[in-house]
């Protein structure tokens with residue numbers, strides 16, 4: 361394939377994906393590259409997406425954005441994990457926290473020792489031994505301390521953010537424009553392809569202006585203007601495993617201090633999120649239209665708000681799945697244009713970040729290469745599939761049978777890869793992370809145990825400890841975590857002291 365050296369990069373779409381891509385590329389590429397971003401205010405952005413995983417810190421570090429500045433600019437609060445209520449069974453509650461649980465001993469992770477103590481009836485819930493979980497439940501937060509011993513839980517506190525993604529995109533726009541990215545307002549009305557290769561040569565705007573490029577980044581949201589509508593890359597539909605296909609979102613006023621965790625309450629045909637920001641609370645109801653109407657979903661959401669509703673409910677439709685090709689010819693799809701797996705574990709913005717980093721690693725400086733494209737797609741597909749399995753786990757690991765939706769989820773066939781992991785864990789408490797997959801074994805362990813898959817066995821090495829030593833170890837970890845959490849300030853105090861955002865102008 362003989363294609364030109366990449367010099368002109370065109371990002372189509374200016375949502376979170378478009379501006380993250382433009383900002384990152386403007387940071388890492390030298391000024392000989394020309395980057396232009398086309399967006400249409402008439403079309404607008406999806407306008408939801410407020411919770412992240414820990415990795416956004418790394419993205420901001422790459423861009424050399426200071427944490428306090430980011431938090432103030434995006435009205436952010438801190439997130440220690442996600443609280444899941446009513447998922448495994450009605451009345452259940454657990455936290456999937458970032459960071460560690462207890463401490464490893466010898467070759468084994470903490471939960472193996474916990475399992476034995478649990479079966480003896482002598483351990484508290486697993487979350488009792490996780491600093492993130494306990495701090496989340498008590499509304500406390502601080503970033504990792506530098507002035508404590510390296511093995512203190514306070515030295516290694518995992519955190520992510522709740523933030524206003526629209527403000528983040530605005531912030532990144534200023535960042536990117538300062539580094540030479542050209543922003544063009546306008547709706548793309550047609551796309552021109554090379555007659556033989558099918559490569560995209562240019563897009564034409566409503567104004568008649570033609571924007572030419574060597575590499576196009578499709579950030580046009582669900583419509584996938586370039587990757588799907590033009591190149592027909594294809595979509596792998598996950599909705600038989602992840603059946604929710606609608607969401608209604610509605611922010612409300614805050615009525616109390618922000619919790620340092622996202623709340624996810626399972627509902628009759630889906631689940632509801634609550635995400636506290638500094639200036640408001642984000643709420644949404646993700647549901648399956650086969651089992652619930654838009655009116656019912658909206659009424660259910662409105663009845664659960666903490667404070668006064670702000671604005672009108674926003675209805676969103678989606679089909680869970682991923683593109684068959686994330687990079688096709690000279691188009692790389694990022695964000696919703698590349699696929700969507702619902703926001704249960706706040707993975708979409710992470711997937712944008714990961715796609716950008718992958719593109720940087722495999723950047724086609726000398727022109728398009730099937731080798732680079734092949735590797736990109738292989739990695740992206742694996743990443744999506746591993747996250748997909750983790751999300752399906754939340755629906756599958758349930759004993760709920762109080763509604764047709766939950767009966768469907770409980771009984772649905774699941775991918776072999778997930779079935780195998782669930783079986784292995786149920787028997788032995790073992791989980792093996794695959795390659796670079798996002799969620800580490802601690803995430804899987806917390807969700808499996810939290811939703812009732814408590815392994816019948818534990819690793820034989822645990823028996824090297826006498827029962828007395830085992831219980832002493834468990835108790836000691838519990839008291840260290842308790843002491844550390846008591847030393848942490850309330851979440852609101854931490855924000856007030858370090859990164860309080862200005863009150864927004866209405």
Ligand SMILES: Cc1cc2nc3c(=O)[nH]c(=O)nc-3n(C[C@H](O)[C@H](O)[C@H](O)COP(=O)(O)OP(=O)(O)OC[C@H]3O[C@@H](n4cnc5c(N)ncnc54)[C@H](O)[C@@H]3O)c2cc1C
Nearest residue numbers: 373374375376377405406409411548581695696703708709
């Ligand atoms: C219900 C829901 C909840 C979510 N919650 C989370 C969450 O908590 N955490 C998380 O990480 N992610 C979440 N997400 C995902 C997150 O919202 C998206 O990943 C993120 O907003 C990126 O969107 P985007 O930039 O890909 O698309 P969009 O925001 O839709 O932006 C598309 C852009 O393309 C432009 N465009 C489209 N067509 C044209 C055209 N013809 N010409 C010119 N411009 C065009 C638009 O103007 C816009 O600028 C959620 C998504 C949904 C649906």
